[in-house]
Amino acid sequence: MPPLSRRLFLGTASAAFLAAGTGTAAAAAVSDSIRRRARKWTFENDSLKATVTYERGGIQLTQLRNKRAGRDYLSAPSLLFAHELDGGDTVRADDEGWRLGATSTEVITVRTQQKSWRVGERVRIPLRRTTPRHFAVTLVFEIYDGDAGLRYCTLVRNEDPSSDLTLTRSTILDLCLPDEPHTLHYVPNMKWFSTRGSLSTEPVGKSWPKKALTVYDTGDGWSMSPELNWKTQRGNGNYSNDYMLPPFAGINAWHEQETVSVDTHPESLQLTLFPGEEFEYLAVNLTVFKGDVVDGKMADELHFRKRFKYHSTTTLFHQNDWDYRGGPGHELPPGYYYDVVIPQSKRAGLDMVMLDDYWNTTRDTIEPSDSMKKSITSLATLSKSLKDVNLGFGVWFSLTGGGHLQGRDLADPAQLAHKRRQIESLINDYGVTQHMIDLTEYWQNEQRTAYSHAGDNVYRKAVLTRTMLNDLVTKNPQYLPKLTSELDIAPTQGDRNNGLLHIAYNGWNTSNGGITGEDLSLRTALTAFGHLPMNSTYMNGGKMTGRMEDYYSYMAVRAVKFPEDPGDATKWPDTAVKLMGVFNAWRRRPEITALTDGQFLPVYLGQGWDTAQGDSSKGPYVWMWADAPRRTALLIATAAGTAQTTVDAKVRWLKDRTTYAVTDITIDDDGTQAQAAKGEFTGRQLRAEGLPVDLSENTSKGKAFWLEAI
Numbered sequence: 243m244p245p246l247s248r249r250l251f252l253g254t255a256s257a258a259f260l261a262a263g264t265g266t267a268a269a270a271a272v273s274d275s276i277r278r279r280a281r282k283w284t285f286e287n288d289s290l291k292a293t294v295t296y297e298r299g300g301i302q303l304t305q306l307r308n309k310r311a312g313r314d315y316l317s318a319p320s321l322l323f324a325h326e327l328d329g330g331d332t333v334r335a336d337d338e339g340w341r342l343g344a345t346s347t348e349v350i351t352v353r354t355q356q357k358s359w360r361v362g363e364r365v366r367i368p369l370r371r372t373t374p375r376h377f378a379v380t381l382v383f384e385i386y387d388g389d390a391g392l393r394y395c396t397l398v399r400n401e402d403p404s405s406d407l408t409l410t411r412s413t414i415l416d417l418c419l420p421d422e423p424h425t426l427h428y429v430p431n432m433k434w435f436s437t438r439g440s441l442s443t444e445p446v447g448k449s450w451p452k453k454a455l456t457v458y459d460t461g462d463g464w465s466m467s468p469e470l471n472w473k474t475q476r477g478n479g480n481y482s483n484d485y486m487l488p489p490f491a492g493i494n495a496w497h498e499q500e501t502v503s504v505d506t507h508p509e510s511l512q513l514t515l516f517p518g519e520e521f522e523y524l525a526v527n528l529t530v531f532k533g534d535v536v537d538g539k540m541a542d543e544l545h546f547r548k549r550f551k552y553h554s555t556t557t558l559f560h561q562n563d564w565d566y567r568g569g570p571g572h573e574l575p576p577g578y579y580y581d582v583v584i585p586q587s588k589r590a591g592l593d594m595v596m597l598d599d600y601w602n603t604t605r606d607t608i609e610p611s612d613s614m615k616k617s618i619t620s621l622a623t624l625s626k627s628l629k630d631v632n633l634g635f636g637v638w639f640s641l642t643g644g645g646h647l648q649g650r651d652l653a654d655p656a657q658l659a660h661k662r663r664q665i666e667s668l669i670n671d672y673g674v675t676q677h678m679i680d681l682t683e684y685w686q687n688e689q690r691t692a693y694s695h696a697g698d699n700v701y702r703k704a705v706l707t708r709t710m711l712n713d714l715v716t717k718n719p720q721y722l723p724k725l726t727s728e729l730d731i732a733p734t735q736g737d738r739n740n741g742l743l744h745i746a747y748n749g750w751n752t753s754n755g756g757i758t759g760e761d762l763s764l765r766t767a768l769t770a771f772g773h774l775p776m777n778s779t780y781m782n783g784g785k786m787t788g789r790m791e792d793y794y795s796y797m798a799v800r801a802v803k804f805p806e807d808p809g810d811a812t813k814w815p816d817t818a819v820k821l822m823g824v825f826n827a828w829r830r831r832p833e834i835t836a837l838t839d840g841q842f843l844p845v846y847l848g849q850g851w852d853t854a855q856g857d858s859s860k861g862p863y864v865w866m867w868a869d870a871p872r873r874t875a876l877l878i879a880t881a882a883g884t885a886q887t888t889v890d891a892k893v894r895w896l897k898d899r900t901t902y903a904v905t906d907i908t909i910d911d912d913g914t915q916a917q918a919a920k921g922e923f924t925g926r927q928l929r930a931e932g933l934p935v936d937l938s939e940n941t942s943k944g945k946a947f948w949l950e951a952i
Contacts, residue, residue, distance in 0.1 A: 299338035311462035343368035376401035391529030400515035436854035443492035512697030539772025564598035566807035586808035591826025596636030606643025636676035788818030881943035890932030
């Protein structure tokens with residue numbers, strides 16, 4: 243085996259290498275495009291080929307081809323929308339009443355402060371009709387480059403100049419997908435379920451299914467992921483029992499019908515358009531794959547990374563003051579952030595310091611309270627001090643300006659414009675890089691206003707908030723929004739979550755619903771794989787334990803909160819803080835972040851993780867990152883507090899015919915780092931037999947391996 247580069251080890255300087263392996267800026271495949279011939283549009287990337295055809299006044303999806311499986315899944319032309327208008331007439335995409343307008347296309351790009359690159363292309367296809375109502379629908383298709391999927395949504399417009407128009411119920415999409423022998427995997431909350439049969443829109447326990455991933459017995463399949471909320475708040479805290487309404491829509495897969503559809507829940511969403519108003523309607527993501535359920539989930543992860551414009555996704559470690567300062571009337575000693583919090587965070591190698599709730603005079607201002615001024619002086623002083631030591635600055639900041647079910651109505655564009663100006667001040671004047679949005683902000687205003695109705699008030703809040711955040715991220719790429727699992731429903735600690743509709747560009751969420759006994763741990767995050775993007779996952783329990791088993795586990799997620807008081811020597815022991823600093827210095831090396839900024843690749847996420855009967859409570863857990871050509875990879879294994887110590891880690895993401903030299907580069911709990919050759923393996927061997935991992939070789943059960951093609 244050739245000697246391993248010293249650049250992978252502690253205390254050595256190096257220039258960045260593997261620049262082509264970040265996984266985020268890889269060149270798009272030349273086949274990625276939108277093509278139009280007459281009144282037919284074809285969307286194609288490396289995975290799928292879809293065709294939309296307009297003829298005789300109607301428009302339909304006429305092809306959804308899985309290129310690698312070599313099959314078209316549509317047994318017949320499929321419905322792209324149907325809307326019941328004002329509880330009466332229904333208009334359908336295929337009912338021959340539509341006039342086609344001028345289409346437009348644009349490139350979809352991701353932008354950072356240093357560069358931008360293409361990830362896909364978008365087309366808008368406008369349709370209009372005059373009967374039974376003056377109504378317009380613009381179909382929006384986004385095809386993402388390489389191995390990714392297709393996103394579809396519509397813009398609906400009331401073209402009547404004097405009357406409202408209500409979509410009392412809608413079918414968002416209805417596909418003639420084959421009901422052949424299959425296993426259908428679905429997610430009501432966070433935990434995955436499966437069936438060999440159909441899937442209805444009825445709830446499973448307390449939650450409604452929000453996606454369907456079907457693996458045919460032929461070894462291929464498709465996934466349908468609507469962008470939904472978790473549940474819908476009924477009222478403003480004025481209902482004691484039936485206040486949890488369904489998400490805005492649900493999935494029906496072959497239940498008392500021959501198709502797979504996404505249909506609105508009218509009790510949660512009836513969009514009323516004001517005269518002349520256009521508004522975004524629900525979106526659906528479609529992916530196809532060849533292989534098993536893991537391949538299906540990975541197809542979604544690859545798609546989500548481009549859909550939500552993820553980049554620079556190496557885990558962000560942040561110090562959060564809620565547990566030792568949070569709550570009204572709590573004070574820290576004068577200068578505590580400058581004397582304790584900032585120096586300790588820097589010593590541990592963390593990335594950011596964050597002020598949680600109650601830092602401001604009221605939740606509606608950006609002025610620090612008198613008690614906060616004692617410990618930070620001012621936002622400007624704190625911002626400069628953090629910048630001077632290269633730490634990011636995060637804040638908890640409410641968009642409603644109130645507590646649960648209180649404050650501003652975010653369906654009002656004027657209210658959002660005010661909050662946007664405050665956020666822009668936090669970004670531009672104080673260098674805020676991360677923003678947490680929390681509490682029940684999507685409560686329902688049941689009164690008709692100049693901007694919403696009872697049936698669409700919550701939906702407008704979610705759409706307008708995400709649109710605002712996406713625009714802020716586009717203009718300020720350093721801005722990282724986080725939306726918590728409390729947004730939809732007044733707190734029910736064991737039964738709350740969020741959905742794809744809550745994910746802003748390059749941002750993250752807290753997700754913990756449906757995993758028994760979980761509190762935003764590694765297990766919760768790994769359960770999200772394929773449902774919510776791994777780039778959106780979050781861990782609450784970062785601790786200075788001095789155990790690499792724990793420290794390595796933090797690398798799997800997008801952000802880790804360290805909530806304990808850095809001035810408490812029992813919670814921030816000196817040796818543990820020193821080890822965290824050693825670990826973070828290694829973790830931030832250019833050759834490591836060149837990989838960890840890329841796509842999370844699962845290897846072993848608990849017992850039976852790649853089946854329909856997995857038990858994520860039984861570790862160990864193994865994952866990796868690899869460069870785009872699959873020449874280099876970093877593999878992490880941890881027991882994360884579980885009892886298991888050995889696993890044959892079967893790696894399915896490398897090239898079968900390439901031989902890889904594997905080196906153990908584990909940092910042990912005393913801060914030393916191994917350089918132990920583990921052997922040479924072909925990609926085929928690693929896939930079939932696995933890499934033998936023995937976590938008992940170290941003082942705590944965590945390991946790191948470097949794989950390099952030879």
